[in-house]
Amino acid sequence: MTDRLLEIDRLAVDYPGSGRSKPVRALEDISLRIRPGETVGLVGESGSGKTTLGRAILGLIPVAEGNILFDGNDISHLRRRERRALSADIQVVFQDPYTSLNPSMTVEDILSEPLIVAGRSRRDAVARTRELLDRVHLPHDAGRRLPREFSGGQRQRIAIARAMALSPRLIVCDEPVSALDLTTQARVLALFTEIQESTGVSYLFITHDLSVVRAVSHSVLVLYRGKIVESGRTAVVTSAPTHPYTRRLFMSAPVADPERQKERRLQRLALTASEGTAA
Numbered sequence: 001m002t003d004r005l006l007e008i009d010r011l012a013v014d015y016p017g018s019g020r021s022k023p024v025r026a027l028e029d030i031s032l033r034i035r036p037g038e039t040v041g042l043v044g045e046s047g048s049g050k051t052t053l054g055r056a057i058l059g060l061i062p063v064a065e066g067n068i069l070f071d072g073n074d075i076s077h078l079r080r081r082e083r084r085a086l087s088a089d090i091q092v093v094f095q096d097p098y099t100s101l102n103p104s105m106t107v108e109d110i111l112s113e114p115l116i117v118a119g120r121s122r123r124d125a126v127a128r129t130r131e132l133l134d135r136v137h138l139p140h141d142a143g144r145r146l147p148r149e150f151s152g153g154q155r156q157r158i159a160i161a162r163a164m165a166l167s168p169r170l171i172v173c174d175e176p177v178s179a180l181d182l183t184t185q186a187r188v189l190a191l192f193t194e195i196q197e198s199t200g201v202s203y204l205f206i207t208h209d210l211s212v213v214r215a216v217s218h219s220v221l222v223l224y225r226g227k228i229v230e231s232g233r234t235a236v237v238t239s240a241p242t243h244p245y246t247r248r249l250f251m252s253a254p255v256a257d258p259e260r261q262k263e264r265r266l267q268r269l270a271l272t273a274s275e276g277t278a279a
């Protein structure tokens with residue numbers, strides 16, 4: 001066991017170009033570390049490469065350069081069977097709880113499936129299902145129902161329970177609250193934190209929403225056009241960003257408090273003025 005659960009070194013990822021054109025580089029020179037029990041927030045505008053990084057960690061897309069170490073082992077080029085074995089350790093929660101759960105399976109089947117695939121008996125798997133429902137604060141009778149009978153927030157709780165089924169050490173959370181209303185977001189974010197405190201799981205938390213990053217992340221990485229342009233402790237990066245892109249990204253994030261809105265407007269004006277002077 002190392003204090004670096006996930007370690008990525010100079011990673012590059014390409015997508016095939018259309019027709020005969022060259023591959024398109026989506027990520028370049030990405031290095032990062034995630035410790036056990038840590039949440040690293042990954043922010044950036046649409047198209048900056050956040051999901052691509054999550055997919056590379058999950059082995060859903062090939063690595064062009066660099067490597068990804070999990071608990072000290074290189075997982076950048078695993079065979080299918082090795083990758084399947086790793087799925088007990090690395091899991092994912094997707095953005096859309098309406099499409100990520102099989103609509104024809106009961107919640108009990110959804111939660112017990114990864115356990116049965118991993119070789120647990122049906123009886124063990126069902127007992128574990130109850131623990132998982134407790135963990136995400138859903139009643140045991142939820143197991144008999146279908147996903148469509150639940151609200152968006154409840155469905156995301158089911159998706160989190162499924163991700164937790166095999167007690168993973170890392171979960172890639174790809175915009176897991178952005179399809180939810182604000183009150184539900186806050187509850188689901190609190191659940192992520194509670195689960196981390198009780199299990200020590202680590203999260204790579206992909207989001208475009210700075211209030212989400214502030215709520216859950218210990219540290220943050222800012223991605224711009226496939227490269228990390230800024231990284232550090234969340235409180236430092238969000239209160240005193242140094243890269244002009246990070247400053248623009250943070251200034252354009254919506255804030256609820258009118259006093260903060262006014263402060264933001266003034267900061268934006270100052271930023272525009274200083275960039276004008278620098279040009």
Ligand SMILES: Nc1ncnc2c1ncn2[C@@H]1O[C@H](COP(=O)(O)OP(=O)(O)OP(=O)(O)O)[C@@H](O)[C@H]1O
Nearest residue numbers: 015016026044045046047048049050051052053208
């Ligand atoms: N399957 C694909 N084939 C070719 N290019 C792709 C593919 N998927 C993504 N890209 C490109 O890779 C870049 C990074 O995309 P990615 O989806 O990782 O960004 P993102 O930051 O997650 O965006 P969003 O917040 O909109 O999901 C973009 O330029 C995108 O157009």
